[in-house]
Amino acid sequence: MNPVPARAIVIGASAGGVQALLTILPALPADLPLPIMVVLHVPADRSNVLAPLFASKCALIVKEAEDKEPTRPGVVYFAPSDYHLLVEADGALALSSDEPVNYSRPSIDVLFESAADAYGAGLIGLVLTGANADGAAGLKAVADAGGLALVEDPTSAYARPMPEAALRACPAAQVMSLPRIEEFLKGLGQA
Amino acid sequence: MSPVAPHEVEDIEIQLLLEALFQRYHYDFRHYARASIKRRLLQARTHFGLPSLTALQERVLHDPEMLPQLLGFLTVQVSEMFRDPAYFRALREQVLPHLRTYPSLKVWIAGCSAGEEVYSLAILFREEGLFDRTMFYATDINPDALRAAEAGVYSLDRIRKFTENHQKSGGRTSLSDYYTADYGRAVFDKSLRTNVVFSDHSLVSDAVFGEMQLISCRNVMIYFDRPLQDRAVGLFKDSLARNGFLGIGSKESLRFSRHAGAFADFVPEEKIYRRREP
Numbered sequence: 001m002n003p004v005p006a007r008a009i010v011i012g013a014s015a016g017g018v019q020a021l022l023t024i025l026p027a028l029p030a031d032l033p034l035p036i037m038v039v040l041h042v043p044a045d046r047s048n049v050l051a052p053l054f055a056s057k058c059a060l061i062v063k064e065a066e067d068k069e070p071t072r073p074g075v076v077y078f079a080p081s082d083y084h085l086l087v088e089a090d091g092a093l094a095l096s097s098d099e100p101v102n103y104s105r106p107s108i109d110v111l112f113e114s115a116a117d118a119y120g121a122g123l124i125g126l127v128l129t130g131a132n133a134d135g136a137a138g139l140k141a142v143a144d145a146g147g148l149a150l151v152e153d154p155t156s157a158y159a160r161p162m163p164e165a166a167l168r169a170c171p172a173a174q175v176m177s178l179p180r181i182e183e184f185l186k187g188l189g190q191a
Numbered sequence: 192m193s194p195v196a197p198h199e200v201e202d203i204e205i206q207l208l209l210e211a212l213f214q215r216y217h218y219d220f221r222h223y224a225r226a227s228i229k230r231r232l233l234q235a236r237t238h239f240g241l242p243s244l245t246a247l248q249e250r251v252l253h254d255p256e257m258l259p260q261l262l263g264f265l266t267v268q269v270s271e272m273f274r275d276p277a278y279f280r281a282l283r284e285q286v287l288p289h290l291r292t293y294p295s296l297k298v299w300i301a302g303c304s305a306g307e308e309v310y311s312l313a314i315l316f317r318e319e320g321l322f323d324r325t326m327f328y329a330t331d332i333n334p335d336a337l338r339a340a341e342a343g344v345y346s347l348d349r350i351r352k353f354t355e356n357h358q359k360s361g362g363r364t365s366l367s368d369y370y371t372a373d374y375g376r377a378v379f380d381k382s383l384r385t386n387v388v389f390s391d392h393s394l395v396s397d398a399v400f401g402e403m404q405l406i407s408c409r410n411v412m413i414y415f416d417r418p419l420q421d422r423a424v425g426l427f428k429d430s431l432a433r434n435g436f437l438g439i440g441s442k443e444s445l446r447f448s449r450h451a452g453a454f455a456d457f458v459p460e461e462k463i464y465r466r467r468e469p
């Protein structure tokens with residue numbers, strides 16, 4: 001499949017995303033050998049509850065991303081409300097309050113495009129359920145840089161437009177149901 | 192020769208373009224957080240309809256009139272009045288009681304953008320009865336932003352948010368006391384800037400700005416890389432009076448800074464620090 005060992009995972013989700021992530025993230029082992037960065041669109045005043053919500057349910061460490069923070073394996077980083085999350089070339093995280101992209105801040109495209117630059121073929125990009133088109137250009141950037149592009153199966157997703165847009169922009173992406181995604185990500189630890 | 196990915200070529204172009212901007216115009220973005228600078232340069236390239244960043248470099252080197260527009264892309268101007276109301280509430284309730292004990296005060300707003308933060312602080316100090324004894328120094332590197340800050344005119348559709356923020360900051364008056372509405376614009380009262388000096392000052396290359404009781408530098412250092420952040424924090428350390436206060440953006444932190452030891456937490460939730468005794 002992916003000849004280069006994965007070094008990081010980026011996940012983007014919108015409508016229905018909390019539920020979808022609640023089926024995936026709690027299933028992953030604490031010794032997952034790479035970091036996970038997540039952009040989840042939620043109303044601006046609510047998203048700072050995400051990290052605590054997931055932390056209580058996951059074996060992985062879950063926290064809100066901080067500016068200039070170096071990433072560590074086995075940690076899930078959520079973009080804070082109202083800031084874009086980016087990855088620098090050295091793998092450290094960066095936040096910015098630039099204008100919204102695709103009406104979104106944080107934007108999935110911003111995370112995915114910067115992570116594709118930083119990790120190249122060592123990146124796994126995953127677009128989950130959502131009702132907009134954020135993440136489509138980002139997933140294409142992941143694939144163009146040689147990384148692995150994954151999309152939640154639109155037919156079983158809570159909201160189809162986002163995975164569908166991602167597939168249109170990146171037809172080479174692999175389509176997987178949530179249980180299949182979970183299994184795949186768990187397998188990364190046992191490679 | 193080993194193969195070079197397209198984005199690696201772009202990285203070289205960025206490096207060269209930033210170097211060119213520095214040598215030609217002395218604007219130094221070489222130590223800004225690279226991922227975000229890259230996005231904004233690519234936006235500029237698209238905006239100007241150019242095929243590459245090299246083409247953008249060639250244009251800006253030979254056409255100085257393009258510089259202001261490019262600066263508009265390179266410096267992020269997102270701001271609002273009383274942005275993060277809890278920060279202004281903390282200044283009001285916890286910092287100003289200390290400032291009250293001084294006969295005269297100096298406040299530096301570094302990276303003031305179009306002035307939203309300046310007018311917020313001027314109104315706050317007026318509400319708390321400290322305005323008349325305070326000099327405000329508002330600085331930025333973007334000349335268009337400084338001009339807008341000096342004018343103090345904002346589109347009326349932003350006022351609702353500003354008003355809501357002002358109320359949440361514990362405002363004792365009505366924001367509408369401070370501006371007049373005029374053809375879709377809110378024109379802020381010029382008496383608010385009688386004690387304000389606006390000037391061009393870069394945290395990258397310019398010197399200490401003496402003896403402040405309060406420095407507010409919010410959402411500026413987030414765009415710097417770590418060494419540059421260290422420089423800016425060092426500048427603040429040396430520009431603060433004894434026991435002076437430093438407020439930074441809600442997602443910024445001194446934790447990773449070389450100068451962290453020079454500051455004590457004052458209101459940690461709002462990123463307000465106090466200069467330790469040297």
Ligand SMILES: C[S@@+](CC[C@H](N)C(=O)[O-])C[C@H]1O[C@@H](n2cnc3c(N)ncnc32)[C@H](O)[C@@H]1O
Nearest residue numbers: 266267270302304331332333393394395409410
């Ligand atoms: C996002 S705005 C922040 C405005 C305001 N402080 C706030 O928090 O809402 C960032 C500002 O920093 C300015 N800036 C960027 N680099 C700077 C530098 N080296 N020195 C001073 N100001 C700078 C930009 O021009 C811009 O106006």
